[in-house]
Amino acid sequence: MEWFEESYGNFALKIRIKEVLVDLRTDYQRIQVFQTCDFGKMLVLDGKIQLTEKDEAFYHEMLVHVPMFEHRNPEKVLIIGGGDGGSLREVLKHGVEDAVLVEIDEEVVNISKKILKIDEGAFQDDRVSIHIEDGIEFVRESKERFDVLIVDGTDPNQYSRSLMSREFYERCKKICDVFVTQSQSPFAQKEYFMQILKNAREVMEARVYTGFVPTYPSGFWSYVISSQIFSSLDVIRERFEKRGVKTRYYNPEIHVASFSLPEWLKKEIVSY
Amino acid sequence: MEWFEESYGNFALKIRIKEVLVDLRTDYQRIQVFQTCDFGKMLVLDGKIQLTEKDEAFYHEMLVHVPMFEHRNPEKVLIIGGGDGGSLREVLKHGVEDAVLVEIDEEVVNISKKILKIDEGAFQDDRVSIHIEDGIEFVRESKERFDVLIVDGTDPNQYSRSLMSREFYERCKKICDVFVTQSQSPFAQKEYFMQILKNAREVMEARVYTGFVPTYPSGFWSYVISSQIFSSLDVIRERFEKRGVKTRYYNPEIHVASFSLPEWLKKEIVSY
Numbered sequence: 001m002e003w004f005e006e007s008y009g010n011f012a013l014k015i016r017i018k019e020v021l022v023d024l025r026t027d028y029q030r031i032q033v034f035q036t037c038d039f040g041k042m043l044v045l046d047g048k049i050q051l052t053e054k055d056e057a058f059y060h061e062m063l064v065h066v067p068m069f070e071h072r073n074p075e076k077v078l079i080i081g082g083g084d085g086g087s088l089r090e091v092l093k094h095g096v097e098d099a100v101l102v103e104i105d106e107e108v109v110n111i112s113k114k115i116l117k118i119d120e121g122a123f124q125d126d127r128v129s130i131h132i133e134d135g136i137e138f139v140r141e142s143k144e145r146f147d148v149l150i151v152d153g154t155d156p157n158q159y160s161r162s163l164m165s166r167e168f169y170e171r172c173k174k175i176c177d178v179f180v181t182q183s184q185s186p187f188a189q190k191e192y193f194m195q196i197l198k199n200a201r202e203v204m205e206a207r208v209y210t211g212f213v214p215t216y217p218s219g220f221w222s223y224v225i226s227s228q229i230f231s232s233l234d235v236i237r238e239r240f241e242k243r244g245v246k247t248r249y250y251n252p253e254i255h256v257a258s259f260s261l262p263e264w265l266k267k268e269i270v271s272y
Numbered sequence: 273m274e275w276f277e278e279s280y281g282n283f284a285l286k287i288r289i290k291e292v293l294v295d296l297r298t299d300y301q302r303i304q305v306f307q308t309c310d311f312g313k314m315l316v317l318d319g320k321i322q323l324t325e326k327d328e329a330f331y332h333e334m335l336v337h338v339p340m341f342e343h344r345n346p347e348k349v350l351i352i353g354g355g356d357g358g359s360l361r362e363v364l365k366h367g368v369e370d371a372v373l374v375e376i377d378e379e380v381v382n383i384s385k386k387i388l389k390i391d392e393g394a395f396q397d398d399r400v401s402i403h404i405e406d407g408i409e410f411v412r413e414s415k416e417r418f419d420v421l422i423v424d425g426t427d428p429n430q431y432s433r434s435l436m437s438r439e440f441y442e443r444c445k446k447i448c449d450v451f452v453t454q455s456q457s458p459f460a461q462k463e464y465f466m467q468i469l470k471n472a473r474e475v476m477e478a479r480v481y482t483g484f485v486p487t488y489p490s491g492f493w494s495y496v497i498s499s500q501i502f503s504s505l506d507v508i509r510e511r512f513e514k515r516g517v518k519t520r521y522y523n524p525e526i527h528v529a530s531f532s533l534p535e536w537l538k539k540e541i542v543s544y
Contacts (some may be wrong), residue, residue: 010311012275014283024343038282178340187486188486248536253532254532256529257528261526
């Protein structure tokens with residue numbers, strides 16, 4: 001048995017693997033899927049862990065349900081990235097009418113359908129349309145409006161870096177009511193986090209919430225959200241019960257609690 | 273430059289080190305102190321990271337300030353373990369009259385005084401008394417009562433294991449108003465966590481709260497607390513301002529938010 005290792009500068013996470021299920025290069029990236037000992041299947045893009053079966057719900061549920069429950073009635077949803085189908089699966093739990101997923105790398109979708117299967121049938125759902133193209137282009141050209149827009153991008157690279165630009169956020173803001181993007185680890189990847197927050201704040205009022213994802217750098221993950229109003233716990237609870245959403249990590253109390261930030265993070269956000 | 277590695281079964285954390293500052297064996301354990309590249313000095317006991325300068329406050333502040341602010345007026349405080357002085361430093365911020373620290377291994381205190389220095393002078397404070405003895409014995413024999421009792425033990429081993437026994441918790445409960453113990457990672461060390469919670473609940477009403485400590489297994493850490501009443505955010509805020517406590521991680525919002533648990537953890541706690 002071997003170990004997979006992902007290092008972030010001067011610290012690293014290691015996960016013991018049983019088997020390599022996929023290892024290929026596309027035009028965009030290297031895609032690997034491993035069978036791990038304790039974390040189920042694991043998707044790795046360009047050497048960075050994207051998800052494991054054991055904790056992917058911690059990430060996808062916080063990315064999706066916080067904006068979806070902040071919206072009174074999300075019917076039309078756009079996901080940029082998220083080719084593994086995890087975010088799509090969570091979006092469909094809200095009884096939406098129309099879910100659009102825009103993924104640049106078709107192979108991620110193919111491998112997810114064939115091997116990961118965390119979409120749990122979402123790719124086959126009648127309400128879903130999948131576009132294989134650059135999210136930047138899609139958003140630039142789109143004539144449609146969305147109730148919720150979710151950016152589920154990878155770690156910044158040559159392609160995904162533009163998903164953290166001011167221009168992209170500006171266009172996103174124009175075509176949706178509630179916007180959310182994952183925003184890396186404020187502890188382990190402070191520069192990326194600050195850049196995302198800064199760029200978003202130049203074009204929208206944005207707030208930060210956090211959650212725990214053990215297989216991401218440092219385990220402490222963040223999200224940047226923009227919404228016209230933020231709801232009370234009572235309102236979120238009512239929507240949660242009405243929509244009958246079943247979760248592994250998310251609940252209305254965690255939703256509200258996730259906006260309380262540690263003192264050091266509050267100070268960094270204020271002082272940038 | 274080398275790497276220090278701590279594995280927890282099938283996953284592991286690695287931290288790059290510059291220099292070994294201490295490496296010795298006492299009657300109780302192996303004590304190592306490293307100078308790391310990114311995390312400052314790091315204390316390791318029996319191969320397990322106890323603290324790094326960079327994130328020790330995340331742990332010590334959540335362990336100490338939650339029980340201390342749940343108490344209306346903590347004057348007398350007992351710390352079991354905590355020989356590094358981090359918890360003691362935080363306790364003294366509350367203007368207590370009497371702080372007792374009971375550490376089994378004198379060398380931990382000596383090395384902390386000489387090399388780590390995270391106590392920031394707390395060991396020299398007039399209000400502090402230090403007892404080098406087994407915490408179990410101290411609690412069994414004590415004729416005193418304490419406003420707050422804090423168990424700051426290491427990962428379970430031959431000596432610290434009794435700090436998670438029903439008998440120990442029963443005696444603790446009798447001599448204090450507010451009780452807290454660190455309770456390991458519910459994600460990475462579920463069995464230890466459940467054992468601590470189960471044993472505590474046999475003798476007291478106990479609640480769980482959580483916090484983020486990046487250099488502990490999985491980054492997701494937990495604490496078990498028992499108090500006659502739990503205060504509202506307004507009350508905690510008022511006490512926080514009145515006592516003028518300065519923090520790096522803790523604040524009243526995080527205090528209240530830390531009791532909101534992910535769905536999977538809520539279910540495990542209810543179903544054990």
